[in-house]
Amino acid sequence: MRASVWSEGQEAGNLEWEPDAYGVQVSLDCVLPSDPRILLRCYGRTDGEPLLIGLPEPQNGRLRLKRHLSRETLKAAGCLHAPPREFYLSDGTAPPARKAGMEKTVPAPETSVEQRVQTGDEVLDILLRTDGVQVEQTADGFILCCQFVRDTSFALAPVFALCEVNDGIATLHWRK
Incomplete structure (x- = not known):
């Protein structure tokens, strides 16, 4: 990344x-x-x-x-x-003040969204509550993503066959 x-x-x-x-x-x-x-x-x-x-x-x-x-x-x-x-x-004294336009590299997990989203699929609902899994709701479903490192366990491993991996991030697009 x-x-x-x-x-x-x-x-x-x-x-x-x-x-x-x-x-x-x-x-x-x-x-x-x-x-x-x-x-x-x-x-x-x-x-x-x-x-x-x-x-x-x-x-x-x-x-x-x-x-x-x-x-x-x-x-x-x-x-x-x-x-x-x-x-x-x-210089170590304090982090710089944020300025408009400073972009985040990976969005922070939104716990309120994770708690609201329920798929009805037991495995996916457990993944929604797993540390390291980030959730974004979309109009027709949601997107799950987490850090991916080859030969290392990772949060979306149970549904890896459904994931797309780019730049060290595993992503699952789930449609309702």
Whole structure:
């Protein structure tokens, strides 16, 4: 998955989030900050505390970082089944204020929607309540999605034959 990285209210670069069997491989490429004396760290915005991705280093006029985040690190941050909603650079004092137009990479689960949706199918109704499964209601049904990593268990495994997988996300389109 490719996501934008924000700094000082502007898009500063991008981050590649590639799940593997042991966690996630992260590659960051951003512009240098306006003040080169500032030491910026990359964070992922989660529902709880921000996930520290790492400290990028200047390379050839850009800020770059390549590292692996373990499954344990992701689980502690609440990002085991889905990546953070957005990524940003900060000097560590506080996350930047959100600015209009800052997009989320993966929508946050909407628990109220998950509680309302009932399919009548026992397996799907259980999946709707599973951690890591995100639900979006549509006019003719709903969409279930979760993080997918090859050779690793994942939330939509019981209905995998019905799923479509793109950029590390398994998606099931269910019509009523």
